[in-house]
Amino acid sequence: MECIVEEMVAQEERRSGRWVSRCFSTDTLGRIYTIHPKNDDCFYLRLLLINVCGSTSFESLRTVDGTICVTFREACQQLQLLEHDSHWNQTLADAIASSPTTAVRTLFAIIISTCQPSNPRLLWDAYKDDMAEDILHRLRLATRNVDLQMNADIYNEALVLIEDLCLLMCEKLLIEVHMPAPSRQTRDLVSRELERERAYDIIHLQQQVQTNVPLLKEQQSSAYNQLINAVDSGNGGIFFLDAPGGTGKTFLLSSILAAICGQGGIALALASTGIAATLLEGGRTAHSVLKLPLNLQIHESPVCNISKQSAMAQVLKKCKLIIWDECTMAHKRSLEALDRTLRDLRNNNRCFGGVMILLSGDFRQTLPVIPKSTAADELNTCLKLSHLWRFVKTISLTMNMRVLLQNDRTAEVFLKELLQIGNGQVPIDPSVD
Numbered sequence: 247m248e249c250i251v252e253e254m255v256a257q258e259e260r261r262s263g264r265w266v267s268r269c270f271s272t273d274t275l276g277r278i279y280t281i282h283p284k285n286d287d288c289f290y291l292r293l294l295l296i297n298v299c300g301s302t303s304f305e306s307l308r309t310v311d312g313t314i315c316v317t318f319r320e321a322c323q324q325l326q327l328l329e330h331d332s333h334w335n336q337t338l339a340d341a342i343a344s345s346p347t348t349a350v351r352t353l354f355a356i357i358i359s360t361c362q363p364s365n366p367r368l369l370w371d372a373y374k375d376d377m378a379e380d381i382l383h384r385l386r387l388a389t390r391n392v393d394l395q396m397n398a399d400i401y402n403e404a405l406v407l408i409e410d411l412c413l414l415m416c417e418k419l420l421i422e423v424h425m426p427a428p429s430r431q432t433r434d435l436v437s438r439e440l441e442r443e444r445a446y447d448i449i450h451l452q453q454q455v456q457t458n459v460p461l462l463k464e465q466q467s468s469a470y471n472q473l474i475n476a477v478d479s480g481n482g483g484i485f486f487l488d489a490p491g492g493t494g495k496t497f498l499l500s501s502i503l504a505a506i507c508g509q510g511g512i513a514l515a516l517a518s519t520g521i522a523a524t525l526l527e528g529g530r531t532a533h534s535v536l537k538l539p540l541n542l543q544i545h546e547s548p549v550c551n552i553s554k555q556s557a558m559a560q561v562l563k564k565c566k567l568i569i570w571d572e573c574t575m576a577h578k579r580s581l582e583a584l585d586r587t588l589r590d591l592r593n594n595n596r597c598f599g600g601v602m603i604l605l606s607g608d609f610r611q612t613l614p615v616i617p618k619s620t621a622a623d624e625l626n627t628c629l630k631l632s633h634l635w636r637f638v639k640t641i642s643l644t645m646n647m648r649v650l651l652q653n654d655r656t657a658e659v660f661l662k663e664l665l666q667i668g669n670g671q672v673p674i675d676p677s678v679d
């Protein structure tokens with residue numbers, strides 16, 4: 247916050263066409279950047295700064311009626327600066343009247359993890375009986391004891407279920423959303439994350455392999471065999487599947503994922519964008535799974551924000567393959583961060599700690615998007631300029647499946663023109679800017 251103040255004091259403003267230093271007659275702070283409530287501490291600090299006059303220190307900002315509050319949030323609460331939660335109360339009461347307990351828990355998890363109610367604990371206290379009703383009912387049946395009443399264990403189980411939902415939706419623990427933390431072992435959390443990675447319908451995956459693998463065309467089949475053999479050998483390595491649009495890349499990647507997960511192995515499907523992630527079974531964005539730093543431009547040697555004790559660290563230690571689709575849009579430092587993290591987590595100094603990495607995408611399409619940058623900056627951040635690129639083995643798919651399967655002549659012409667543009671073979675008209 248001090249930086250913001252200094253920055254504002256140093257700011258200059260435009261007067262009569264010239265830049266001149268701003269003249270201050272007082273120490274008043276004119277404007278403070280808005281902050282999203284997700285950034286808790288700064289958000290509540292800002293709220294205090296714009297509402298409390300005459301404070302001289304952070305501590306005096308946190309002091310309400312002579313008592314020093316532990317957090318800025320608590321001070322805001324004492325000063326009644328936060329919105330009251332009557333609309334969330336009403337929403338939950340309506341849901342309880344019309345929805346099953348599981349749906350009420352899901353709604354509550356959404357409210358506390360994404361809507362920032364001012365006092366989630368009060369909401370929990372008001373509705374915890376309704377959110378734990380199915381657990382009580384199940385226990386009454388299991389113990390054949392109709393007199394069983396709500397108790398701390400039942401509330402704890404409901405909290406664990408709500409925390410699982412919050413972890414799934416936004417990877418937050420209940421304590422991070424100002425709720426009481428359920429009591430459970432870290433081991434329990436870790437095994438849940440591993441279970442999530444293994445919670446596939448094995449029979450369905452095996453059927454998918456049996457149906458799709460015989461359909462693979464020659465190029466796809468040779469790529470499939472090469473990649474599956476590389477995974478089975480356990481020697482790791484880094485491959486790049488160079489596949490222009492329509493060459494059956496998603497079909498091939500899905501078959502590889504099904505083959506590995508169908509045998510009970512762990513394969514992570516990541517993508518640089520949310521849309522690309524939805525095309526792969528169990529796909530998630532690389533940023534969300536790997537907790538990559540947001541501003542890779544300013545970090546020389548970034549690492550993923552994953553602690554050794556975390557559930558994701560256990561998944562990364564056990565996984566056999568990491569697929570990264572639309573990798574051409576990824577900043578080279580994000581791949582380097584994954585390399586450093588895997589070496590550290592797996593205690594193995596080989597490339598990516600010995601895990602096999604399969605990158606896929608098409609460099610003719612979108613390169614990394616760097617805000618406020620030049621074309622040269624974007625090229626500089628491209629994966630091909632990473633020191634890791636020299637270890638990459640490239641496998642190419644060139645046969646367009648959309649043209650081949652639909653025998654569409656116009657699609658073929660369109661495809662050729664598209665590839666020519668991508669390959670820079672279309673002459674540029676010098677008369678056009």
Ligand SMILES: Nc1ncnc2c1ncn2[C@@H]1O[C@H](COP(=O)(O)OP(=O)(O)OP(=O)(O)O)[C@@H](O)[C@H]1O
Pocket residue numbers: 461462463466489490491492493494495496497498647648651
């Ligand atoms: N061997 C195959 N047998 C039958 N259908 C296939 C085969 N390979 C791909 N296809 C089908 O061809 C179409 C294009 O394949 P796919 O979506 O995998 O290509 P893609 O390279 O991922 O394309 P894009 O990058 O444009 O998304 C899909 O409908 C897919 O089901």
